[in-house]
Amino acid sequence: MNMLDDKVVLVSGGSQGVGGAVARAVAREGASVLLTGRRTEPGEALAAELTALGAQAAFVRADVADVEQARASVAAAVARFGRVDCLVNSAGLTSRGSLLDTTPELFDAHIAVNLRAPFFLMQGAVADMLSRHAPGTIVNIISTSAHCGQPFLTPYSTAKAALAGLTRNAAHAHRFDRIRINGLNIGWTDTEGEDATQRAFHGAGDDWREQAGKSLPMGRLGRADEIADFVVFLLSDRSGVVTGSVIDWDQNVIGAID
Template sequence: MGRLSGKVAVVTGGASGIGEATVRRFVAEGARVAFADRDAERGRSVAAEIAAAGGDVRFTAADVGDEAAALAFVAEAEAAFGRLDILVNNAGIRLYQTVVDASAESWDTLLNVNLKSYAYCAKGAIPAMRRAGGGSIVNVASVRSVTAGGNTIQYDTAKAAIAGLTRGLAIDHSPEGIRANAVCPGPIFTPFHARRIAAAGRSVESYNEDAAGRTMLRRPGTADEVASCILFLASDDASYVTGSLLFVDGGMTAM
């Protein structure tokens, strides 16, 4: 019996990185999982691989920054699996701008994905969780919820807002047996970072050295390590945890 046996979860941004690691971990722990991503090719590949290994998984190509698409994704997952117990909001993009450089359009682009999609998916998931007798929402925030990265004004703003959204969801819906928490990753090496490093002409070693200088554990984290913390918050092991931010940052924010 896995820690999520009998549970149904939906995960956004599930085709790569932290989202993919979470989908795989949830399936390994007995959950049936629906996940969405804008990368249809990668999403279908991940779903096919998991299904071939015996996992019960469903992929939807969707931009959850669009309210109608987000609500449809969640509704289709409940209809397909018969219930909904867990929502993991993970979809995200990053833009490199200061407030002076940022346009109204770029603000909308980032906030639609990195913040509004979290609210849209929660809007769809909470009624389904009520029908299931309760549930757990885990939002993927960041150390940028409480710090700033530099030249990422929109990303930093969205991640700070996710902390507030998490607390608001927790206080509004705890009487219904619905918990809401967030993980706040620090430097986590994912395919996104691999692409950024390559585009900048840097080596993986240089990234690791930079992370070593910014964390107590002297290294970057992995997507699997974040997924383990998401699993904890989603599972009944965290039955008395709500409204919390769990920092998965190698001690970065405590330095």
């Protein structure tokens, strides 16, 4: 449908998982895409895949925990494509920690990736939009853990809750600039990163997806491509005037009690 025709989209954490799915989806919808990530090989491979399909795509290695690298990725998008019309903050850190066992280093790592990086990526993208007096759209990938989260996700939940607040604050600040900023609180999703997390922290075996599905209302995990389609909608004009919304993208109803 070319919902993002002639748009330039910057996707942080765009080399795999939800970010990779978003990169594919926005390219399919006509956008030029700059994807970033810490791992060069999968990032360059995905950019090459999208280019082979006829999209304008490029990869820039960036560890967004480093503010200067985050800022440089915005500059790279402007240098390569002339502007940033849309930003998707998909890079994330999901390592485990409770209130009692989280070290200052782990806490700072979660803040750096899950909160500080989106803040400064948004700062750079919005500054570019304002310099051109142009509208734009931003989608922050948050988490249903922003509502509370499990006890072993304390620093993660803390950072994601703050990101939800940042999403609303920035949307309010720039609504008259026609810059729409929304967020998705995504639930349990089948990604490469989640597979690694389940194996590293929970001793999961090869059947963990099937076992997880048995506990979920729809009988399966969410899929990254489904999230990506929702992100495309929020980035596009099809979502109208919606801004400042943090949407629960999950199969469980937050706050419900059986």
